[in-house]
Amino acid sequence: MAITSVKNLKEFSTANDRFEGSHLLCPGCAHSMIVRELMNATDDNLVVASSTGCLEVCTAVYPYTSWDTSWIHIGFENSATAASCAEAMYKARKKKGTLPNPDAPVKFVAFGGDGATYDIGFQWLSGAMERGHDFTYICLDNENYANTGGQRSSSTPIGASTSTAQAGTHSYGKTQKKKDIVAIMAAHGAPYVAQLAPNKWKSMAKGFQKALETEGPCFINTVSACTTEWKFDPKDTISITDLATDSLMFPIYEIINGTELNILYRPKNIIPVEDYLGAQGRYRHLFKPENRHVIERIQKDIDEKWEYLQRREEARV
Amino acid sequence: MSTGVLGTEKRGIRELGAEEKVGWDEVTRGVVLNSFEGDASNVAHQKAEERQYADFNSYTATVASWRIIKPVYNRDICIDCQNCWVWCPDTSIISRDKQMLGIDYDHCKGCGVCVEVCPTNPKSLLMFSEAKEQEEALAEWPEKKKKEKK
Incomplete structure (x- = not known):
């Protein structure tokens, strides 16, 4: 199986892009960075299913499509179902000998936003993971329903102001914690589950290659900084993601077979989470004296999570 | 086959008659936009200038x-x-x-x-x-x- 080399960035840059420009995502959107990094990591034929969300509505605006692979748009909830059904049919037709080109390597990939993954498509995703189809699910996690005006989702972290959990005199934004989707997917016993970020392109490309090679359902959660709803300048997408990974708001790790946890990136200097929160407009209210306790709580949660991840990595269970 | 008020025949959507049975592994085409003209099986090994983009591909837009x-x-x-x-x-x-x-x-x-x-x-x-x-x-x-x- 031929796969693009990701040894260094120069080698990687010889990949032929299969995600075209002139899609209508916002300038500086991390979605398209992630999709490009992933699709450039392989030269296999891909069958892609996209749930409704920013990625879907912006890359297939009639009469244009930005995808140079087989691509299907399906409902908000069931990109995992579409990918797993395509995979099941492919297997059946291969067995029957009715495929026109049975030797071509084909991989099945489903994309969904955090709304489609954490909330609306959760049951469908869980079902596909349980049935054990050979596909990879990518969640583009921008922590809100950005396509419809930035409503809260169960991925929105505590303290963030969204259009349906607004900060004001009586509220500091969302009061609930973010759902730990990576742990939930690992608990399905999936052979490969990871949390990756676009600023670490190498671990992203390698993680995707690993997921494609692995037989069975794989899940990758990717951090997608949203310039519109996180409220920062479009040019800062990568530096915000750097702050996210270095403050350990988004630790980068993988879980193999539901148990074996590997941390893929350890920041040399762990920065306080305040630096990450302060760079975004959606957390501005937390710096008022009466909301300071929320920042302390976020920092405490992060420290505990990092301690937990390190212990799990060491214990290999 | 009737075209009906919606004119389904014109829109290229096939209506299923009583005598026409579709097998489980046959898919009726919905709306398909082709990204490329002709054979696109080798796209992963072609640079943008070697590809034959169809008008539907957003590469042709600006x-x-x-x-x-x-x-x-x-x-x-x-x-x-x-x-x-x-x-x-x-x-x-x-x-x-x-x-x-x-x-x-x-x-x-x-x-x-x-x-x-x-x-x-x-x-x-x-x-x-x-x-x-x-x-x-x-x-x-x-x-x-x-x-x-x-």
Whole structure:
């Protein structure tokens, strides 16, 4: 199986892009960075299913499509179902000998936003993971329903102001914690589950290659900084993601077979989470004296999570 | 086969008659946009200029009107690190054989990510007003910044 080399960035840059420009995502959107990094990591034929969300509505605006692979748009909830059904049919037709080109390597990939993954498509995703189809699910996690005006989702972290959990005199934004989707997917016993970020392109490309090679359902959660709803300048997408990974708001790790946890990136200097929160407009209210306790709580949660991840990595269970 | 009020026949959607049975492994076509003309099985091994894009492919469209500022590329300073290529969200950095060739102004939206991730001193990509000519921008390029002594 031929796969693009990701040894260094120069080698990687010889990949032929299969995600075209002139899609209508916002300038500086991390979605398209992630999709490009992933699709450039392989030269296999891909069958892609996209749930409704920013990625879907912006890359297939009639009469244009930005995808140079087989691509299907399906409902908000069931990109995992579409990918797993395509995979099941492919297997059946291969067995029957009715495929026109049975030797071509084909991989099945489903994309969904955090709304489609954490909330609306959760049951469908869980079902596909349980049935054990050979596909990879990518969640583009921008922590809100950005396509419809930035409503809260169960991925929105505590303290963030969204259009349906607004900060004001009586509220500091969302009061609930973010759902730990990576742990939930690992608990399905999936052979490969990871949390990756676009600023670490190498671990992203390698993680995707690993997921494609692995037989069975794989899940990758990717951090997608949203310039519109996180409220920062479009040019800062990568530096915000750097702050996210270095403050350990988004630790980068993988879980193999539901148990074996590997941390893929350890920041040399762990920065306080305040630096990450302060760079975004959606957390501005937390710096008022009466909301300071929320920042302390976020920092405490992060420290505990990092301690937990390190212990799990060491214990290999 | 009746066309009905919706004119399904005209729209290319096949209606199922009583005598016409579709097997479980036959899919009725919905709306399909072809990204390429003819055979597209080798696309992963073709550069953009070798491909036969169909009119449906967004490669043939442009979003240049979104820009108010544009990145300008200075070949003399560039070290071909490819940071701009990997993080460009709009596939607008043209890179061939490990070398950065320039910017695709048809697809660039002017977000400025490429300038932010450029590691050289001075930067080999800078944002200028959309109206500024390329030569004019290159003539205004800043000098190398000296390291401040601590």
